[in-house]
Amino acid sequence: MAVLSLALACGLVATPRGQQGEKDKPKVDLVSVVGCATLSADDVWMLTNASDARVVQTAAATQKDLDAARIQALGKNRYRLIGTAEFGSVEELRRNPVRAQFTAKGSENATGQLQNGHKVMVKGLLILVPNEKRLNLTSVQSISPNCK
Secondary structure, three states, rough: OHHHHHHHHOOOOOOOOOOOOOOOOOOOOOOEEEEEEEEOOOOOOEEEOOOOEEEOOOOOOOOOHHHHHHHHHOOOEEEEEEOOHHHHOHHHHHHOOHHHHHOOOOOOOOOOOOOOOOOOEEEEEEEEEEEEEEEEEEEEEEEEOOOO
């Protein structure tokens, strides 16, 4: 009993999982970015010449988002894109060895919106790590076949 009283007095009581305070939770913003879809030599998707990330409230693209993205100037940012399988072509999805294990032919879910050299608007979770910015994609929309 004395140990429990001491623990309570010192604030050493475990907090049940999922009940941490808001200040303890990591913040990951949902953002929108416009840039050039670039597939590197080692098959890594990057967003190059990209605008600054803009915090948004919706994970999917709206018509208003697309209209604004069409006139958005390119920038100087570079982001590594993750979670790209659903946004490439069906052929790319089939070539992915992990996806091939559980994706039956004809059941592929790939939008084809992520194409090398296209100007795209993406939405995703912005992940900041040392020396790299990453976007875990929720939406990709091709705006133009040319990245200008």
